[in-house]
Amino acid sequence: MLALVTYYLSILTFYMGVLIYALPVPHSGLKRWGPRLISDAFYTMALLFSATIVVKFAEEILGALGGEWGAFLSYLKGVMMLRSGLAVVLGSARWLLARTGIGSGLATILSPLISATMASLYAIIVMYALALLVRGGLWTLITLGTTLIAVPFRIARKAGAYLIAFALVFHVGLPLYPYFTALLLVPSRLATSFQNAVYGNIVNEFGERIHGGFLGLELDDDKYVGPIPVDSGTFIIPYGDEVAKMRITIVYDVCGRRFATNVTRLSLSEICGKAGGMCRVTVEVKELLDYSNGIAIYSNPKPQHASAMISGQDVNVELQSAESLYMYLLIPNAYRVEALFIDNLAVEDIDELYNGSWRWYDVGGSTYVIPIQPGTHTVRVRLSTTGLASEPDESHAYEALQNLISYNLFDIQGFIEEALRVFYVDLVSAVLYLSLLLTITTGLATLLGGSGKLRVTL
C-alpha cells in the first residue's frame, strides 16, 4: 500500500514540477523548483524500484563480512541468560554473606558488581530490542522511508533518507556486534571462560517440563559438583576450559536420589555441537514423573502414559501402562502423608507402603512404594506441612556454584577484576557500537537525501 502511495506521489511530484514550469512567473526562487521537482520524481521512482536490489546487495555484504542474523539473535539470548544468571547468583551470594556478620563487608563489594551486571544486561536488552525491530521491520522502514522521500518539495526527504539509511546500516551492522565486542576484549583465558555456558530446560521422559529441582555434575576426576538450582525450569551452568575438555554427566539431584539424564559421559562439544560459547541443551531426566517443592515422583519401569501434578498439599498422578510397575513417592519430612487413594480407594495402612528413609544434604525424608497393576490408574496423596524445610539450604547451592566457578580462575581478586572488565566492556561496547552505527547512518542518509544528483537542465 505504501509502495503504491509512493509511486503515485512521485508521479504527482513530476506533474507539479511541470505546472511550476508553466507558471507565468519570471525565473525566480519558485521557478527553480520546477526542474528540482522533475528530477526528484525520477529519483524517487528509481529508488522505489531499486529497493529490492539494494537490500539484496546489503545482505551480500553482510554474508561476506561473516555476520548472520540467526546466530546473532541466539548469541544475544545466550548472553542475556548468562548475565541474568550471574546476577541471580551474585544477588543470592550477597544476601547470604550479608546474613553472616563478618561477610557483610564482602557483601558491599558485591553490590557494585551486581549493578554492573544489571547495567550490562540492560545494554544487551536494548541491543536485542533493536535487533528485533530491524529484523522484523526492515521492509516497513524502507518503504516508509521511500514514501517520505516521495513527498513533494522535499519536505520529508531528509527524514525518509534517514529511515532508509537506518534500516540498511543496522541490518548489516548489528549481526557484526559479537565480533566488535571480541575486538575490544583482550583475549585471555579468564575472559573466554565467562563466555562458555550451558543452559536449557529440564523435561521428563514424556517431554513435560520440570519446573524446579537441582542438577549435579559428575566430572571426569570423580568430582561431584552440586546441587545447582534449577530456577523456573531453566538451569544455567557456566564452565571453564578445564571442564570443556572433560566428559561430564549431568544428574538430577533431588530427594537424596541422583536421577540419570540423557547427558551421560559426554564431552561439552558433543552436547553443544560446537566447542565453547553459549549453547542450549534440553536435559531429559530418566524415570522421573514430576518434582515440586521437595516432592519427587518416579516410576520404574516407564509407563506408556503418565501425568503427575504436585500442588501445595495434593499429589495427583495418573498412570497408564501395559505391564505392572512400581511408583515411588519421595516425600521429605516437611510433609506428612495424611491420606493416600489408589483409584479413589483409600489405603488403610500407609506404613505398609513405606520403604525406607533418605537424606538429601540437610533434608530428611521417606520413600513410599506403590505397586501399580497394568491398565489405567490414579493415585492421590493428601499431605500436610510440618514446617520443616523441603529443599536443601541455599548454602549448599552456593557452595556448588563456587566449586564450578573455581574451576575457571586463580583467585577471587582476579575474578572480580575479570568480571568488572567483562561487564564494563559489555556496556561500553554496546554504547560505542550503537553510536558507530548511527554515525554511519547519518553519512548514508546524507548520500541518499542530499541535494539532487540528477541535474535537469535549467
Added chain:
Amino acid sequence: MDVVTLIKDLITKTVVVAWLLFLLSWLIGWAIKGSPMPIGRARRIGQSLIEDAIWGAFWVAIGTSVFWLIIYVSAFLGNVYPAPPVPQIP
C-alpha cells in the same frame, strides 16, 4: 486506498491546470516580448517565460514516456506496478 485516489485525482487536476497555464504563460511571454517597451530587461522576462513554458510542455509530453520506460525496466527486476496515469486535456 483513499490516499491513492486522492493523489490520482490531484494528478489529473494538476495536468489540466498545467496545460492551461502553459498556454497562458506562452501568450503572456510573447506579449511582453513583443511589446514596444524600451526596457530590455523587461523584454528578457518575456523571453524566459516563453522558454520555461516550452520546457514545461516538453516535459508533459515526455513524462509519460519516461515513466513507462522506468516501469518497463523495473518489470525485469520483478516489480509490478500499475501503468502510470495518462491524464489528457479535457
